[in-house]
Amino acid sequence: MTEPIGLEEIEAAATLLADVAVVTPMQESRWLSEIVGGPVLLKCENLQRTGSFKIRGAYLRMANLSDAERAHGVVAASAGNHAQGVALAARMLGLPATVFMPEGAPIPKLNATRGYGAEVVFHGSSVDEALVAAGEYAASTGAVLIHPFDHCDIVTGQATCGLEILDQAPEAATVLVPTGGGGLIAGIATAIKLRRPDVRVVGVQAEGAAAYPASLAAGNPIALTTMTTMADGIAVARPGAVPFAAIDQYVDQVVTVSEESISRALVLLLERAKLVVEPAGAVAVAALLDQPAAFDGPVVAVLSGGNVDPLLLAKLIQHGLAAAGRYLNVAVRIPDRPGGLATLLGQLADQGANVLEVAHERTSGNLGVDEVEVHVQLETRGPKHAEAVLAQLREHGYRVTAVS
Numbered sequence: 001m002t003e004p005i006g007l008e009e010i011e012a013a014a015t016l017l018a019d020v021a022v023v024t025p026m027q028e029s030r031w032l033s034e035i036v037g038g039p040v041l042l043k044c045e046n047l048q049r050t051g052s053f054k055i056r057g058a059y060l061r062m063a064n065l066s067d068a069e070r071a072h073g074v075v076a077a078s079a080g081n082h083a084q085g086v087a088l089a090a091r092m093l094g095l096p097a098t099v100f101m102p103e104g105a106p107i108p109k110l111n112a113t114r115g116y117g118a119e120v121v122f123h124g125s126s127v128d129e130a131l132v133a134a135g136e137y138a139a140s141t142g143a144v145l146i147h148p149f150d151h152c153d154i155v156t157g158q159a160t161c162g163l164e165i166l167d168q169a170p171e172a173a174t175v176l177v178p179t180g181g182g183g184l185i186a187g188i189a190t191a192i193k194l195r196r197p198d199v200r201v202v203g204v205q206a207e208g209a210a211a212y213p214a215s216l217a218a219g220n221p222i223a224l225t226t227m228t229t230m231a232d233g234i235a236v237a238r239p240g241a242v243p244f245a246a247i248d249q250y251v252d253q254v255v256t257v258s259e260e261s262i263s264r265a266l267v268l269l270l271e272r273a274k275l276v277v278e279p280a281g282a283v284a285v286a287a288l289l290d291q292p293a294a295f296d297g298p299v300v301a302v303l304s305g306g307n308v309d310p311l312l313l314a315k316l317i318q319h320g321l322a323a324a325g326r327y328l329n330v331a332v333r334i335p336d337r338p339g340g341l342a343t344l345l346g347q348l349a350d351q352g353a354n355v356l357e358v359a360h361e362r363t364s365g366n367l368g369v370d371e372v373e374v375h376v377q378l379e380t381r382g383p384k385h386a387e388a389v390l391a392q393l394r395e396h397g398y399r400v401t402a403v404s
Contacts, residue, residue, distance in 0.1 A: 005152060005246065007194045010159040010187075013060050017160055020059045020092070024048050024161075026168035026300070031272045036288055038297025041169050045161060046277050046306030050112065052233070053184055053304055054078075054085030054148075057157030061146055062089050064153055070095055072142035077101070077134035079127050079232045080109025081305050082148040087116035098137065100130040106232070106309040126227065128237045149183030150240025158184045162191025165300055172199055174295040176284035178304040179203035179212060179254060180234030182243030188302070189250035200296065203247065203254040204283040206262065209235040212254045215244065230259055230316065233280030233305055260319075261286040267320030269303070278308040279316065325383035328353070329375070329403040331361075332393065336372040344374065347396060353389050354379040375403070 025044045032040035045053040062074060073096035076086040083099040090097035097118040101110065102125055114120055123133040127148070138145040147154060165175060165188065175192060177185040182203075189201040205212055206229035215222045223238035239247075247254075257265075262279050265286035269277045277285075284301035308316070321327055334340040341358070348355055361373040380386040393400045 004249075005156050005159065005187075005190050007191070009156050010163060010191050010194075013056075013156045014160040014163055016063060017056055017059060017157065020049075020089075021056050021160065022047075022049060023164055026165070027273065027275075029273060029301075031268070032285065032288060032301070036292045036295070036297060036299060038299065039171075040288065041172070041298060041300045042273065042275070042285075043161070043165055043168075043300055043302045044275065046275060046281050046303045050081070050084035050088050050116075051305055051307040052081040052085070052281070053158060053161055054081045055088060056085075056160050057149075057151075057154035057183060057187070058082065058085035058146060059089040059092070060157035061151060061153035062086075062093055062095060065144060069144050072144065073097060074146050075100070075134050075137050075141075075143040076146045076148065077127060077131035078148055079105050079235070080113070080307055081233050082146075083113040083118065083120070084109060084116060084307070086146050087113045087118035091117045098134075098143065100134040100137070102126050102130045106307065106312065108309050109307050112307070126237065127235065147240070149181030149186075149236070150242050152242055154183050155187045155190070155243055155246060158187030159191040160187075161302070162188035163195075165302075166192060166195055166199075169298060169300050172298050172300045174200045174202060174297065175300045175302065176202050176204055176287055176295065177302045178231075178234055178280055178283045179205050180209070180280065181236040182212065182239050182247050184302070184304060185251060186243035186246035190246050193250040200252045201250060202287070202295065203251050204287045205254060205256050206231045206234060206280075206283060207256045207258050209237075210254075210256045211237060211239050212247065213256070215239050216248060216254065219248075220244070229262075229279075230312075231262055231279040231283060233278055233307075234283065255287050255291075257283050257286040257290055261290050263316050263320035265289055265320075266316055270317070275303065276306045276308065276313070277303050278305045281305040321379075325386055326380060327356075328378040328380050328386040328389065330378065330390070330393075331401045331403055332374050332376060333371050333399040334374055336370050340372070341374060344376075344398070347393065348376070348378065348389070351389050351392050352381070352385070
């Protein structure tokens with residue numbers, strides 16, 4: 001069993017962190033409010049120092065170390081956000097820090113971690129594997145392991161975000177929180193329920209890395225055997241014992257979202273809210289888009305981080321546009337004679353579809369000798385526009401097939 005965290009400890013943590021973590025904005029989202037049918041607010045932890053909420057718990061944990069513990073420095077394991085929080089906190093407190101990161105960790109997170117002065121060691125393909133190596137390093141060197149989520153100080157530090165939510169949105173009825181190992185939602189839920197037990201707190205996980213639903217059903221943490229998700233910040237195979245206890249007590253529900261929903265949410269946050277949010281940070285908005293009527297308002301969606309590799313962001317934008325029906329791939333049969341393709345492209349232009357790629361297919365046995373099949377990738381304004389484009393082409397006599 002773990003000792004429960006009290007409101008007094010959380011308020012003391014908020015005082016300690018006053019000059020360390022910024023009070024991040026609470027931004028009203030009109031476009032989400034229209035979709036949900038009630039007020040939606042975005043808690044922008046993507047605008048926190050180091051680009052995520054992690055500085056809160058990392059600094060509190062390290063500030064509470066004894067002089068003897070500090071003498072050997074600290075070690076951590078992270079895909080990036082916790083790494084940056086630990087690295088910055090260590091620099092502020094004058095402590096040497098070593099961070100184990102999984103192979104393939106996002107380059108901006110790697111560079112930022114090194115920029116804050118930490119030594120980075122690559123190990124394994126997941127945070128869980130890196131965490132094992134960090135634990136071995138701590139045992140052999142005496143460095144203190146700063147766990148990304150499984151410690152009372154970490155949860156207490158993250159709980160200060162919950163106090164801010166209540167201060168900034170006292171009318172909130174539901175709070176949606178990205179969930180990986182569980183430190184953030186455990187802290188937020190504890191702070192909120194101790195002050196406002198009527199507020200509903202909902203965790204959101206990626207479908208491909210959702211350890212909490214089965215663990216909560218079993219009554220204890222259960223490890224996943226495999227994980228597949230673009231949301232590396234919440235890709236944790238096994239819930240921590242400390243956050244699990246708080247989540248089991250205070251969190252009302254945990255839901256999951258698909259990769260398509262995550263990328264669609266990320267693109268919409270960029271497009272409509274002008275906010276750069278990493279995949280893990282966008283899952284609360286993805287849940288709202290998936291089930292707009294499922295959560296009583298006013299709703300607060302926590303954007304937990306904004307550290308995303310620009311190259312990955314470009315891919316995610318394409319993925320999100322496809323998930324939102326903004327791309328249309330079609331195979332169109334046209335006469336194999338001069339002007340046939342020009343006529344087709346002209347009609348597509350008249351319908352407001354932007355042509356991205358064109359390829360010819362002449363060798364199919366299903367084609368007539370006077371036909372050619374043209375594969376066209378189009379950019380549209382959305383599913384309804386795509387349907388209208390297909391309908392117009394067919395009305396003009398084209399044999400059109402939508403290609404997935």
